[in-house]
Amino acid sequence: MPLYLYDNWERHLRPFQAIRNDWVGLYCCGPTVYDYAHIGNLRTYLFEDILRRTLEFNGYTVRHIVNITDVGHLVSDADEGEDKMERGSRKSGKSAWEIADYYSAVFKNDLTTLNMLEPTLWCKATEHIAEQIAFIQVLEEKGYTYANSDGIYFDTNKQDDYGYLARLNREGLNAGSRVALGEKKSITDFALWKFSPADSARQMEWESPWGSGFPGWHIECSAMSAKYLEPWFDIHCGGEDHIAIHHSNEIAQNQACHGTRLANFWLHGYFLQLDASKMSKSSGDFLRLQTLIDRGIDPLAYRYLCLTAHYRSQLQFSWDALSAAQTALGRLRESYLALPNGGECDGTYLERFTHEINQDLNLPRAIALMWELLKSELSAPNKKATLKRFDSVFGLDLARWQPAAAAEVPADIQALAAERQQYRQDKSWAAADEVRSQLKARGYEVEDTANGWLIKTI
Ligand SMILES: Nc1ncnc2c1ncn2[C@@H]1O[C@H](COP(=O)(O)OP(=O)(O)OP(=O)(O)O)[C@@H](O)[C@H]1O
Ligand SMILES: [Zn+2]
Numbered sequence: 001m002p003l004y005l006y007d008n009w010e011r012h013l014r015p016f017q018a019i020r021n022d023w024v025g026l027y028c029c030g031p032t033v034y035d036y037a038h039i040g041n042l043r044t045y046l047f048e049d050i051l052r053r054t055l056e057f058n059g060y061t062v063r064h065i066v067n068i069t070d071v072g073h074l075v076s077d078a079d080e081g082e083d084k085m086e087r088g089s090r091k092s093g094k095s096a097w098e099i100a101d102y103y104s105a106v107f108k109n110d111l112t113t114l115n116m117l118e119p120t121l122w123c124k125a126t127e128h129i130a131e132q133i134a135f136i137q138v139l140e141e142k143g144y145t146y147a148n149s150d151g152i153y154f155d156t157n158k159q160d161d162y163g164y165l166a167r168l169n170r171e172g173l174n175a176g177s178r179v180a181l182g183e184k185k186s187i188t189d190f191a192l193w194k195f196s197p198a199d200s201a202r203q204m205e206w207e208s209p210w211g212s213g214f215p216g217w218h219i220e221c222s223a224m225s226a227k228y229l230e231p232w233f234d235i236h237c238g239g240e241d242h243i244a245i246h247h248s249n250e251i252a253q254n255q256a257c258h259g260t261r262l263a264n265f266w267l268h269g270y271f272l273q274l275d276a277s278k279m280s281k282s283s284g285d286f287l288r289l290q291t292l293i294d295r296g297i298d299p300l301a302y303r304y305l306c307l308t309a310h311y312r313s314q315l316q317f318s319w320d321a322l323s324a325a326q327t328a329l330g331r332l333r334e335s336y337l338a339l340p341n342g343g344e345c346d347g348t349y350l351e352r353f354t355h356e357i358n359q360d361l362n363l364p365r366a367i368a369l370m371w372e373l374l375k376s377e378l379s380a381p382n383k384k385a386t387l388k389r390f391d392s393v394f395g396l397d398l399a400r401w402q403p404a405a406a407a408e409v410p411a412d413i414q415a416l417a418a419e420r421q422q423y424r425q426d427k428s429w430a431a432a433d434e435v436r437s438q439l440k441a442r443g444y445e446v447e448d449t450a451n452g453w454l455i456k457t458i
Pocket of ligand 2: 028029030221246250
């Protein structure tokens with residue numbers, strides 16, 4: 001069954017075919033580590049995690065690269081204003097290096113808490129300055145750059161199809177924005193290298209053929225994806241806000257340097273909205289994963305919530321929806337736990353599941369199918385085996401979940417519960433009731449569910 005993905009370059013579903021035989025290259029733009037990630041950012045990484053799991057489900061080996069932007073992302077996407085890292089440093093009183101380390105570690109921890117798979121490789125912008133300088137030098141040799149008083153810029157007029165990914169109307173943009181042009185030749189031109197200001201020292205700066213300074217934000221992704229994947233690889237991801245500027249600029253750089261548009265497929269995760277606008281670090285109005293945990297929400301309930309919305313539609317955050325997700329996850333975990341082991345994955349359900357996830361990651365329908373499976377006539381052990389296979393894509397970690405009290409249920413009680421279950425299966429009702437009384441006397445009760453049993457304390 002082919003895997004169809006919605007490619008934003010072509011703006012339609014395309015059957016996925018790997019470029020190479022040995023691995024699939026997946027590059028995901030990582031966080032700018034000047035602050036905590038919010039659950040909106042995390043929604044995009046969850047979508048990328050699901051994509052990776054779907055590729056692996058389809059038998060591919062994925063080389064999954066995530067970068068850490070620890071320099072060069074300016075407050076304004078028009079390459080103006082302060083570097084977000086330096087601003088974060090000024091606000092916190094810590095060095096830019098310290099805050100980069102701190103927020104990178106918290107970010108990685110958030111991903112683990114949400115049961116995301118560890119990328120094959122993390123790479124930091126500040127550890128790839130030489131690669132970025134070398135990339136800019138090629139652009140310079142090929143005539144794509146110009147210098148002005150604050151940096152080396154990419155001349156977007158040199159490319160007829162600049163901005164194709166975003167279907168940009170360049171004439172319209174240029175006409176409407178003369179004031180913001182500054183020293184740039186065209187409003188879409190962007191910085192490759194920024195000079196350190198003459199009057200104040202920066203914490204993060206390096207020598208270069210053009211003088212002391214730091215790289216622009218977009219060049220790191222072109223340089224690092226070429227280094228760790230290839231200049232032409234399979235799939236590039238990010239949030240929807242990256243389409244118009246960041247990814248358009250990455251493509252421009254690669255077209256100029258390597259003659260490729262970086263990636264064969266361009267996939268974007270759509271926003272988590274808070275009160276009808278994008279949840280955003282810069283606005284200061286955001287929720288962290290830890291905020292949810294502090295309010296008694298299981299982090300995987302947030303993962304479940306994200307699974308119920310398609311990645312290509314925006315998701316409106318609400319506490320009600322989150323608590324409904326928590327309830328559903330609880331039911332799912334209990335059902336899974338109650339099912340006996342030893343079954344086999346059901347071929348028909350597996351085929352239907354593959355059809356849903358291979359249709360551009362239709363996780364909402366895959367989740368609905370999972371509930372249908374639980375209610376089905378399938379044998380209990382086979383339900384469990386099938387569900388386990390589904391969970392390799394959902395990533396809800398069902399097999400590891402234990403109710404808080406379960407760890408304390410003594411082995412002899414568990415054995416009694418199993419004995420009772422056996423009596424019930426044999427229709428020896430009197431013996432089953434007798435064991436039930438014994439359990440009760442010890443302070444336990446067994447709850448029968450559609451799919452098995454659960455031991456609870458009275
Ligand atoms: N509200 C959101 N919902 C989903 N993804 C988002 C949201 N906001 C940002 N993203 C994505 O999260 C990833 C990390 O973004 P990054 O750390 O650069 O955020 P940022 O641009 O500095 O912060 P912000 O835009 O929140 O002020 C990117 O892929 C970005 O597109
Ligand atoms: Zn990027």
